[in-house]
Amino acid sequence: MEQSGVPAGSGMTSDRTGAAGTPDSAKPGTGTTEPMAAARIVEIRTRIDEIDRTLIELWQERAELSREVGATRMASGGTRLVLSREQEILERFRSALGADGTQLALLLLRAGRGPL
Numbered sequence: 155m156e157q158s159g160v161p162a163g164s165g166m167t168s169d170r171t172g173a174a175g176t177p178d179s180a181k182p183g184t185g186t187t188e189p190m191a192a193a194r195i196v197e198i199r200t201r202i203d204e205i206d207r208t209l210i211e212l213w214q215e216r217a218e219l220s221r222e223v224g225a226t227r228m229a230s231g232g233t234r235l236v237l238s239r240e241q242e243i244l245e246r247f248r249s250a251l252g253a254d255g256t257q258l259a260l261l262l263l264r265a266g267r268g269p270l
């Protein structure tokens with residue numbers, strides 16, 4: 155892991171810095187000098203940024219709702235967690251997204267309850 159937190163070799167780092175005069179100076183930061191490709195990349199990135207904002211909002215809303223369920227249940231004498239429900243959620247994500255879905259679901263569940 156390098157200092158930025160981005161793993162080396164992940165494809166998320168580049169020698170092409172995007173500064174003027176560097177190889178992608180047609181559209182700084184796109185990683186290409188070809189104007190049509192650069193324009194399309196900028197367009198797609200606009201939508202990616204929207205999706206990321208939505209994902210972050212949904213992530214935060216889900217965590218808050220999950221915390222509320224846990225608090226409500228405990229205040230009424232119930233358990234903090236319901237493992238059968240967590241299993242259903244893990245299976246939902248696994249069947250839709252495979253092994254990455256399982257990892258994603260584990261992170262989602264942790265976000266609502268904190269580390270065990």
Ligand SMILES: C=C(O[C@@H]1C=C(C(=O)O)C=C[C@H]1O)C(=O)O
Binds near residue numbers: 219236262266
């Ligand atoms: C939110 C709940 O409480 C806990 C959190 C869950 C979640 O984040 O989805 C699922 C099961 C419970 O362990 C629930 O029971 O629905």
